[in-house]
Amino acid sequence: SQKIEQNSEALNIQEGKTATLTCNYTNYSPAYLQWYRQDPGRGPVFLLLIRENEKEKRKERLKVTFDTTLKQSLFHITASQPADSATYLCALLLYSSASKIIFGSGTRLSIRP
Amino acid sequence: DTGVSQDPRHKITKRGQNVTFRCDPISEHNRLYWYRQTLGQGPEFLTYFQNEAQLEKSRLLSDRFSAERPKGSFSTLEIQRTEQGDSAMYLCASSPTGQGTSTDTQYFGPGTRLTVL
Numbered sequence: 001s002q003k004i005e006q007n008s009e010a011l012n013i014q015e016g017k018t019a020t021l022t023c024n025y026t027n028y029s030p031a032y033l034q035w036y037r038q039d040p041g042r043g044p045v046f047l048l049l050i051r052e053n054e055k056e057k058r059k060e061r062l063k064v065t066f067d068t069t070l071k072q073s074l075f076h077i078t079a080s081q082p083a084d085s086a087t088y089l090c091a092l093l094l095y096s097s098a099s100k101i102i103f104g105s106g107t108r109l110s111i112r113p
Numbered sequence: 114d115t116g117v118s119q120d121p122r123h124k125i126t127k128r129g130q131n132v133t134f135r136c137d138p139i140s141e142h143n144r145l146y147w148y149r150q151t152l153g154q155g156p157e158f159l160t161y162f163q164n165e166a167q168l169e170k171s172r173l174l175s176d177r178f179s180a181e182r183p184k185g186s187f188s189t190l191e192i193q194r195t196e197q198g199d200s201a202m203y204l205c206a207s208s209p210t211g212q213g214t215s216t217d218t219q220y221f222g223p224g225t226r227l228t229v230l
Binding site for chain 1: 154169219226
């Protein structure tokens, strides 16, 4: 069956450390993989997109890797801050339907001061 | 305001009633999407419009659900004969058409939280 799994429901780390979130997928052939941030009671906000032929993408303190052999993406936040606390969603954009995004269930990240 | 807007933000209704939600996308965006999100889950695709044409519907979208985008601008999502299982956050998103990966980025509205009693 097709599924997207994010490593854990919640991750709690100390401010200043690097947060690493994992996204694994099975039985999909994604064109792109995206990461979104979602705060309570709000819609998701796009952060980064990485294509199947890209290994790594960076944006300020964010870094995403994409391994299509392992069917895995890692999302890193370096020098984490309490303001980074949110739920982070992994999402796949499929070849089969360029319009449809399939989301994982998310990882809730808490950064403690 | 250049973001996606949704109305209402919250809706409480009794089982069996009909409800309608509205979404106003970013003005230059041709594509519009509806998702449903329940607590602890990611958004789940419901349907997609390009301009006024509804191009894709999830198999999870029962015949009690209908969506329209009559003039290719705003969209409405109607749920008839609501059930308690319909309680969720209903999210709307839009994206532009054209070349490049920017067309694959979806911009989400704040959502409409539906509670069916």
